Amino acid sequence: MPKPVLTILAGSRPVTGLERLEALADVRLATDAAELAAALPGSEIVYLWDYFADGLRQGWAGADALKWVHLPAAGVDRLLFPELAASNVTVTNARGIFDAAMAEYALAGILYFAKNFPRATLNQRERLWKHFGTSNLAGTRALVAGTGSIGRATARLLRAVGIEADGLGRTARNGDPDFFAIHNSADFASVARGYDYVILAAPLTSGTRDMLNQEVLAAMRPSAVVVNMGRGELVDQDALVAALSANGIAGAVLDVTHPEPLPESDPLWGLDNVLITPHLAGDSRTHLPALAAQFEANLVAYREGRPLANVVDKRLGFVVSGG
Amino acid sequence: MPKPVLTILAGSRPVTGLERLEALADVRLATDAAELAAALPGSEIVYLWDYFADGLRQGWAGADALKWVHLPAAGVDRLLFPELAASNVTVTNARGIFDAAMAEYALAGILYFAKNFPRATLNQRERLWKHFGTSNLAGTRALVAGTGSIGRATARLLRAVGIEADGLGRTARNGDPDFFAIHNSADFASVARGYDYVILAAPLTSGTRDMLNQEVLAAMRPSAVVVNMGRGELVDQDALVAALSANGIAGAVLDVTHPEPLPESDPLWGLDNVLITPHLAGDSRTHLPALAAQFEANLVAYREGRPLANVVDKRLGFVVSGG
Structure with a gap:
């Protein structure tokens, strides 16, 4: 041959x-x-x-x-x-290759805000020793948008440190091995209030574009934190800037933006409650x-004529789990 | 009565x-x-x-x-x-009360440096989208000084996310339920090279004062990170500043300093590879x-005349495990 x-x-x-x-x-x-x-x-x-x-x-x-x-x-x-x-x-x-690193990235983003390291950084610039509030992970709840291998690895890691992790996917279901419950993406706005952390790990498709929009942001808790490690286009970025500026949510950790590189003039750069990394969450x-x-x-x-692994469903835009 | x-x-x-x-x-x-x-x-x-x-x-x-x-x-x-x-x-x-929060604080500090959030923060101030290196937790090794309840909770949490956690205590031993191995504190300098992370969670006693000294710092990997959530006096702070300034180690997360509050003039405030929090790691x-x-x-x-819980051994300066 x-x-x-x-x-x-x-x-x-x-x-x-x-x-x-x-x-x-x-x-x-x-x-x-x-x-x-x-x-x-x-x-x-x-x-x-x-x-x-x-x-x-x-x-x-x-x-x-x-x-x-x-x-x-x-x-x-x-x-x-x-x-x-x-x-x-x-x-x-x-x-599969990026799963572990991205799960760790999500946890790093969560802990960065839980322990209020943004405030520590700001105070340190002022050489200011002043008490501020922090929170614990135990008993908090995370919603992971994306139930593929990255979302699942993230849910497993969050559960290992005491966070209850639910999923957001194409089909609402219970009894999943990795997620406590999975909600339908269409219900994002109605379930968002129940979570301390919202993690975006979904593929970008016509169904997920702008999934984190003004309606969802308005429903989220003022103490909630967003981690986006999927695609910048999963987020209505203007609505996110508005929510963060008004303290409608507490913070965001963004490994992906729209566009990339994020232009120097973008207002996201200047927000104290945002941490931006240049599309590296999957690195190791x-x-x-x-x-x-x-x-x-x-x-x-x-x-050898054997089936290929990780074949993308080109209609859906991602590898179907188990496929 | x-x-x-x-x-x-x-x-x-x-x-x-x-x-x-x-x-x-x-x-x-x-x-x-x-x-x-x-x-x-x-x-x-x-x-x-x-x-x-x-x-x-x-x-x-x-x-x-x-x-x-x-x-x-x-x-x-x-x-x-x-x-x-x-x-x-x-x-x-x-x-026992502070165990969970402090274990989370240690993990937060580890992930902050593993994912290079200090570099992200600096680049963000410059509105600079530029790739930088990060690392994964899986397969890394942590040494936790202090084998009391805080050190044990920390070891368990680090193990849950894939870090191999050893302990540093009064007696070297194997077969511990929480630590992979426990080294004798007297051997700190000789074992320090083997670790990516050194976590200080020991009580301050005559035997632990200045335990992280110039000799230990010199033995540590240039990529290593220190988290101190015990007492500032566990560290020879001048030696730590020198090591951090010369990139002899990669970073430090300090919830405790000597003295507290840390004076505005202290050089620790100005180091980019240091994160300082004002003695709050145990908060929740x-x-x-x-x-x-x-x-x-x-x-x-x-x-009721029953024995009190958590009686401190006043000679040792801490509650003996199991006591």
């Missing part, structure tokens, strides 16, 4: 495990959209190693042999252009080799 | 559950050292509700009937003056009623 032709959009970062891939495929390396377009004719597989890079849609007309696109990221929202979605090309993602010291090993294992499966 | 005379040093804060105590004892309220001295003659019990207040030593000569002093705090270092230590007066403390929304209920239960035991 001949090696399949594999085009890797490497962007500016070295491709971890490249030699191992070259043993399994006839590799073409592209560093930008133009090189990707040139490499696409005859390519069976595209591996978007630099997942922030664009170019597949621009070169789509030349993708005459494409069967599989792998995106080593959790969210495929930027990748799923209509021609790809309508095609027979299989799309896989990096489901091991995530690059883990991503490489995950793709390599799928490439071996591809060559 | 007549009610015992109970003097409460209330300081400036209202005594939670006062009416319930008045049902059990003949209560004298003192708001400062002078009132305490006046109330001491004839008092069997002293309850230092405002545990930051002083005065017992100054009034000691008049303590002609004193049998029991209760301090609703974890550390009794400021209370144990020589005359009290040498007397037959029983001292009890608030063992429920700690005041919990402290009140704990003393009340002991007062009932006292009246």
Whole structure:
């Protein structure tokens, strides 16, 4: 069996495990959209190693042999252009790799506000030793929007430290192994008042865009904190700025914004009750080799004719649990 | 049986559950050292509700009937003056009440540095969206100095999130239910290199004063982070400032300092890799009623002639585990 032709959009970062891939495929390396377009004719597989890079849609007309696109990221929202979605090309993602780091990020954000570290930071700039209020995790309640592998890992970690974690997903249900209860996303505004923490870990789809809107924010407790580690577009950012400015909610930890990078002029930067990180919640010291090993294992499966892991439901926009 | 005379040093804060105590004892309220001295003659019990207040030593000569002093705090270092230590007066403390909050504080401090929130805060002031490194908890190692109830609760919480927690105590041992291993405090410098996080939760005694000294700091990893929630005097603060300034260690989260309040001129305030909170790690929304209920239960035991809970070993300076 001949090696399949594999085009890797490497962007500016070295491709971890490249030699191992070259043993399994006839590799073409592209560093930008133009090189990707040139490499696409005859390519069976595209591996978007630099997942922030664009170019597949621009070169789509030349993708005459494409069967599989792998995106080593959790969210495929930027990748799923209509021609790809309508095609027979299989799309896989990096489901699972970011779970532990993102669960920890959510807990870090929760504890940052629970222990009032924003106030500590402000007081420290003034060299001010002055008592302020803090709160405990035990007995608090978190609502995790997104019941995929990241949301589930988050719920498990929060439960391990004494937080009751409910989920928000496509279908309300009880008896879930990871969530105490799962509410329907359509009921977000009506259930929001019941939570101390709202964690956004949902994929960006037509159904989740702007899910954290003015109505939901108005329903939340003034003491509530939002952690967004999904996509900036899950949030009506103007409504969030308004709620935070008016202390309608207590704080927000944002790993994702709309747009990214967040422009220097954006009012979010200036709010004392906001902490912004530049889209790194899934990072870890091991995530690059883990991503490489995950793709390599799928490439071996591809060559052997076995089913691929982590196939994205292109209509839904994410990997269906268990799939 | 007549009610015992109970003097409460209330300081400036209202005594939670006062009416319930008045049902059990003949209560004298003192708001400062002078009132305490006046109330001491004839008092069997002293309850230092405002545990930051002083005065017992100054009034000691008049303590002609004193049998029991209760301090609703974890550390009794400021209370144990020589005359009290040498007397037959029983001292009890608030063992257990602060455990959960302090364990959470330690985890908050660890995650604050693991997720590099100090860098996020600095970048946010500059409105700078720029990637920076973070790390995961899974597989890291923490050394918890202090194997009392606070250190144990901390170890259990850290283990629940994937951190391997060892202890540092008076006796090296294995097979402990909460710690993976316990090292002897005398070996602090020789074992310090093995840890990502060093948590100080020990009582202040002659044996623990300055335990985190220049030698230990020099042995620690440059990536290591210190959390001190015990007493400021556990640390050679000049050596700590030097290590932090030279990036000999990565950071410190300090709930206690020496002295307190930390003077405005102290160099700790100005270090970007330090977070200071004003002695609040044990606080929670429920700690005041919990402290009140704990003393009340002991007062009932006292009246019924049963043994008191949480009796401090005045020679060692803390409650011996299981005691």
